[in-house]
Amino acid sequence: MTPTPNITDFLSSDHISERTRAILQQRATPVPEDYAPGQLSPESFRILRSVTNDLLPQETVLGTQALDLAARIDMSLAGKRDGWRYAELPSDIQAWEAGLLTITDLAFTQHGSSYPDLTPEQRGTLLDDVTKGLAGIDQANRLNAPQMKLWTSDLRAETVACFMSHPAVQCALGISSSMTGGDNVFQGFANVTPDSKEAFEPEAIVAEARV
Amino acid sequence: MNMETAMRHYANTDCVDVVVVGAGAGGSPLAAELARHGKSVVVLEAGPRFRPEGHTPDEPVANELYWLNERLSGGESPQAFGGNNSGTGLGGSLLHYGAFMPRIDARDFYLHRETGKGFDWPFGLETLLPYIERVESFIGVSGPAQYPWDAKRRYAYAPPPANSAALRMREGCEAVGLKHADGPAAVITRDIEQPHFGTRHACANCGACHQGCRNGAKSGTDNTWLPMAVAYGAELRDGCFVHDIERDQAGRIIAVVYLRDGKQHRQRCAALVLAAGAVETPRLLLHTGLANSSGQVGENYMTHVSTQVWGTFDQDMRPNRGYPSLTITEDLVRPKDADFVGGYLVQSLGMMPVTWGLNMVRGTTIRGQSLTDALSRYNRSAGIGINGECLPRPENRVSLSDETDATGMRKPRIDHSYGPNELAMHNHAARTLSDIWKAAGAQDIRVIDRAAHMSGTCRMGTDGSSCVVDPVGRSFDIENLWICDHSVFPSATAANPALAIMALSLRTAEAMLAA
Numbered sequence: 001m002t003p004t005p006n007i008t009d010f011l012s013s014d015h016i017s018e019r020t021r022a023i024l025q026q027r028a029t030p031v032p033e034d035y036a037p038g039q040l041s042p043e044s045f046r047i048l049r050s051v052t053n054d055l056l057p058q059e060t061v062l063g064t065q066a067l068d069l070a071a072r073i074d075m076s077l078a079g080k081r082d083g084w085r086y087a088e089l090p091s092d093i094q095a096w097e098a099g100l101l102t103i104t105d106l107a108f109t110q111h112g113s114s115y116p117d118l119t120p121e122q123r124g125t126l127l128d129d130v131t132k133g134l135a136g137i138d139q140a141n142r143l144n145a146p147q148m149k150l151w152t153s154d155l156r157a158e159t160v161a162c163f164m165s166h167p168a169v170q171c172a173l174g175i176s177s178s179m180t181g182g183d184n185v186f187q188g189f190a191n192v193t194p195d196s197k198e199a200f201e202p203e204a205i206v207a208e209a210r211v
Numbered sequence: 212m213n214m215e216t217a218m219r220h221y222a223n224t225d226c227v228d229v230v231v232v233g234a235g236a237g238g239s240p241l242a243a244e245l246a247r248h249g250k251s252v253v254v255l256e257a258g259p260r261f262r263p264e265g266h267t268p269d270e271p272v273a274n275e276l277y278w279l280n281e282r283l284s285g286g287e288s289p290q291a292f293g294g295n296n297s298g299t300g301l302g303g304s305l306l307h308y309g310a311f312m313p314r315i316d317a318r319d320f321y322l323h324r325e326t327g328k329g330f331d332w333p334f335g336l337e338t339l340l341p342y343i344e345r346v347e348s349f350i351g352v353s354g355p356a357q358y359p360w361d362a363k364r365r366y367a368y369a370p371p372p373a374n375s376a377a378l379r380m381r382e383g384c385e386a387v388g389l390k391h392a393d394g395p396a397a398v399i400t401r402d403i404e405q406p407h408f409g410t411r412h413a414c415a416n417c418g419a420c421h422q423g424c425r426n427g428a429k430s431g432t433d434n435t436w437l438p439m440a441v442a443y444g445a446e447l448r449d450g451c452f453v454h455d456i457e458r459d460q461a462g463r464i465i466a467v468v469y470l471r472d473g474k475q476h477r478q479r480c481a482a483l484v485l486a487a488g489a490v491e492t493p494r495l496l497l498h499t500g501l502a503n504s505s506g507q508v509g510e511n512y513m514t515h516v517s518t519q520v521w522g523t524f525d526q527d528m529r530p531n532r533g534y535p536s537l538t539i540t541e542d543l544v545r546p547k548d549a550d551f552v553g554g555y556l557v558q559s560l561g562m563m564p565v566t567w568g569l570n571m572v573r574g575t576t577i578r579g580q581s582l583t584d585a586l587s588r589y590n591r592s593a594g595i596g597i598n599g600e601c602l603p604r605p606e607n608r609v610s611l612s613d614e615t616d617a618t619g620m621r622k623p624r625i626d627h628s629y630g631p632n633e634l635a636m637h638n639h640a641a642r643t644l645s646d647i648w649k650a651a652g653a654q655d656i657r658v659i660d661r662a663a664h665m666s667g668t669c670r671m672g673t674d675g676s677s678c679v680v681d682p683v684g685r686s687f688d689i690e691n692l693w694i695c696d697h698s699v700f701p702s703a704t705a706a707n708p709a710l711a712i713m714a715l716s717l718r719t720a721e722a723m724l725a726a
């Protein structure tokens with residue numbers, strides 16, 4: 001079984017500035033289990049939960065402490081976006097709603113059941129098809145195949161951003177990118193060559209991350 | 212820094228000598244140079260004033276440094292902007308740039324003369340070189356004692372230490388027979404007192420250049436040109452989004468109109484410099500309908516072919532540590548076996564985890580446990596990447612979309628499609644970089660197809676029917692309008708652009724003083 005990362009030491013390091021610590025602590029706060037989507041509709045949110053699990057299974061990294069990536073994406077859709085979108089897609093929130101509903105509809109037309117109820121192989125093939133721009137729905141409030149290719153790129157990006165920016169993930173993978181230096185002493189890194197982890201940097205607990 | 216307390220202020224009703232729109236690579240050196248020569252200068256910058264100590268390596272929050280008004284990305288190779296987008300604030304994109312500071316190769320100024328493709332600069336390296344050297348010496352650039360591709364060149368600072376990726380690239384280059392060196396980096400490696408700014412500390416190898424340098428080691432404009440501009444009496448006004456330009460009967464510019472704190476203001480001026488970057492400068496001109504008798508405003512949009520190759524090593528690489536992109540090779544500026552014109556520079560790549568993860572998911576289709584495993588190998592990863600010539604093409608442009616944003620202006624649409632030359636260069640780089648990386652011991656090699664930087668949308672040249680500004684940056688149409696940013700580049704060249712943008716900026720300032 002994968003050990004659970006202990007992020008308390010990590011977050012209290014004096015190699016983290018107070019501003020960065022506050023950001024990471026805030027992000028480390030768990031999402032309530034009964035989180036109700038504020039941006040996406042309940043149906044598309046249900047699909048997003050299932051899609052993010054298929055896209056990025058978390059067990060080998062976080063054990064039983066998986067992040068609610070769907071909820072985090074829904075929350076980030078409410079905030080400031082990052083200054084661009086694909087011209088061929090509608091505005092972000094509309095694109096997310098339409099993209100997820102396109103996945104639902106494709107699941108029904110291809111297999112007669114809801115996306116979460118398909119077999120893992122069926123879900124995988126469906127995801128691969130939309131990611132490669134091979135499937136979509138040419139209809140209002142849905143995305144056609146070329147649009148699905150663009151939107152799944154956003155879906156993949158948002159999922160990975162939520163994951164890699166989480167302190168528990170950074171801690172489990174032994175990532176020291178948040179530890180550039182404290183406020184009083186800006187330490188940076190004394191060691192930058194291979195195999196020269198400094199004492200304050202986290203040690204990876206995940207097998208894949210270790211040499 | 213004492214920029215705020217000591218700063219001179221002008222009234223909107225004062226007719227200042229020069230208004231500069233944008234405080235990035237293009238606007239800042241010119242503002243300093245004009246002020247130093249006694250001109251009254253107001254710099255209007257849309258973004259905020261950041262405190263260097265306040266920068267955070269946390270990537271989602273560090274996107275406060277990016278331009279955040281929505282841009283629409285179209286074409287067959289639409290750019291995923293995000294962290295790759297231009298920046299905002301006093302300092303512009305240099306707040307989050309990578310500080311890689313190569314000079315343009317002399318051949319790249321005249322690619323058309325050499326190959327019949329692309330568009331030539333109206334002058335060559337010898338014209339720009341004195342300005343390049345001034346920029347390097349004023350802002351602080353590190354580099355090797357001997358630069359293999361230019362024996363005469365000297366750098367004032369020793370290079371920062373080579374990180375894991377830089378060391379691996381040295382090995383890979385040696386194995387495949389390419390020369391390599393520590394690249395020029397706009398990073399200082401000993402503490403200095405920067406004139407008009409104060410103490411800048413030596414690089415601490417923190418690796419977060421793209422999230423903002425916290426100790427002043429990275430040479431931007433916020434810790435060099437802008438404090439100098441203030442010291443000589445320029446006013447820097449942050450949070451000012453310029454959206455209109457007023458002219459008199461004769462067509463001369465008399466004022467600019469901007470939004471600050473939701474209110475509209477009007478600043479009178481005798482001359483206007485647009486330095487808002489290669490998207491916002493043409494956007495402003497298209498929006499106001501000015502300076503476009505050539506029909507070239509927004510056209511010729513260019514990027515750099517920025518193919519990356521990543522791999523996994525049997526070592527703890529920790530790619531977030533150290534100055535990210537130290538090793539360079541210039542051996543491929545004209546590859547012998549090229550099936551394309553122009554060439555590219557190669558650099559080693561460290562990277563912060565979110566940016567790295569995003570490049571990987573956007574550039575591949577892996578999913579499921581393989582994606583989790585690939586992300587889990589962050590600490591064992593290192594990369595190499597290129598910046599390569601991108602030819603101007605009629606398909607590639609900045610235009611106004613049908614959607615309006617909160618400023619009342621139509622959102623810019625950027626169309627970007629690779630042509631045959633870019634595709635051939637990408638394929639060549641993918642092969643060559645993979646060979647280097649295999650020779651360096653990398654496994655799980657992954658090629659990421661991407662483009663970076665944005666330029667060329669108000670190009671300079673000698674002919675007013677095919678260019679927007681003349682060889683010193685003055686509008687062919689409006690005598691007191693100048694453009695001074697990445698938009699004036701006639702060709703992309705293989706070099707990362709900031710050094711040449713700043714050098715051109717000093718040259719434009721000189722022309723304005725002489726005018």
Ligand SMILES: Cc1cc2nc3c(=O)[nH]c(=O)nc-3n(C[C@H](O)[C@H](O)[C@H](O)COP(=O)(O)OP(=O)(O)OC[C@H]3O[C@@H](n4cnc5c(N)ncnc54)[C@H](O)[C@@H]3O)c2cc1C
Pocket residue numbers: 232233234235236237238255256257258294295296297298299300301302303304305307308309310311312421451452453454486487488489491492495664665695696697698707708709710712
């Ligand atoms: C992630 C990244 C890494 C990079 N790394 C390197 C590198 O290693 N080496 C290198 O040489 N180059 C690098 N570059 C490129 C370099 O940063 C840019 O080419 C350069 O900064 C462009 O200068 P500019 O003056 O055209 O625009 P900018 O520096 O972007 O400045 C434009 C300014 O104008 C302001 N502005 C825009 N519109 C308005 C308006 N309407 N009113 C008021 N103000 C406005 C903006 O807020 C901004 O501050 C990098 C760029 C990015 C995005």
Ligand code: SF4
Pocket residue numbers: 188398413414415416417418419420421423424425426427428429533534535
């Ligand atoms: S690596 Fe050096 S130059 Fe870059 S942000 Fe860190 S201290 Fe500044």
